Amino acid sequence: MAYEEACKLKHAYSVATTAPNFTHTPPKADWEIKNNTTYLYYVPNETINGVRFNKIPAVNTIPLIADMTSCLLSEPINVADFGLIFAGAQKNISIAGLTIVIVRNDLLKNEASPVIPTMLDYRTHVMHDSLYATPPGFNCYIAHKMFQWIKAQGGVEALYQINRQKAAALYEYIDESSFYTCRVEGDSRSIVNVCFSIVKSELEAEFVKQAKEHGLYALQGHRTVGGLRASLYNAMPIEGVKALISFMQDFSKEHSK
Numbered sequence: 001m002a003y004e005e006a007c008k009l010k011h012a013y014s015v016a017t018t019a020p021n022f023t024h025t026p027p028k029a030d031w032e033i034k035n036n037t038t039y040l041y042y043v044p045n046e047t048i049n050g051v052r053f054n055k056i057p058a059v060n061t062i063p064l065i066a067d068m069t070s071c072l073l074s075e076p077i078n079v080a081d082f083g084l085i086f087a088g089a090q091k092n093i094s095i096a097g098l099t100i101v102i103v104r105n106d107l108l109k110n111e112a113s114p115v116i117p118t119m120l121d122y123r124t125h126v127m128h129d130s131l132y133a134t135p136p137g138f139n140c141y142i143a144h145k146m147f148q149w150i151k152a153q154g155g156v157e158a159l160y161q162i163n164r165q166k167a168a169a170l171y172e173y174i175d176e177s178s179f180y181t182c183r184v185e186g187d188s189r190s191i192v193n194v195c196f197s198i199v200k201s202e203l204e205a206e207f208v209k210q211a212k213e214h215g216l217y218a219l220q221g222h223r224t225v226g227g228l229r230a231s232l233y234n235a236m237p238i239e240g241v242k243a244l245i246s247f248m249q250d251f252s253k254e255h256s257k
């Protein structure tokens, strides 16, 4: 979707893709970065198929732009590796409607193209201390509360360790099981969106229904790909993952007879 939008403004091209399967990130050897490329855009964690870049793409001098909507504050990052980071607030930070942008100062020196509306020119927001128009105050208040909560948990590093444990426990159970399966390759697996399916896929609707009865919600995969998905953002405690695994064990026993 970002690619299609970029095409409306400038000449955009795809550096690499694993479409239509998305079972791993595209290997570096397959990337084709053309001369005169202004920036490289990528999504470190993709939520629909549960695919994650486990390394930051090394692109030398080309500014790297990252949509971190689903992963900002779920793991430590080196901000200096990026030209621009942005994230919608709705996963780990606040309510939908607030967007966080971290941009390198030197990238703000260039005049924006005249077709860019003033409101979408990042320099406008820098010049006005993010108050060019009235910001969504309640969303900012919730973000502030969330930042305090993250600090109280021991910070992003502590949450990252918990996030890794949550994902590892669930993938380990899925891999051991012959009832459930995960098609994403090991080193490309998201630590916050665990996408999986039941080998007998006709049981998935019943799985979602019974899970709800056990207080386990939102396990349906994204409508465009189907299957099942457990999103394990910062707000999900490890107890939630344990409860899910326990339910999955019971469900598989009941339906393997």
Ligand SMILES: *Cc1c(COP(=O)(O)O)cnc(C)c1O
Binding pocket: 043, 045, 047, 067, 068, 069, 070, 071, 088, 090, 091, 096
């Ligand atoms: C969650 C997410 C979306 C979807 O955003 P919604 O506003 O919740 O539909 C898009 N892009 C990325 C990178 C995301 O993580």
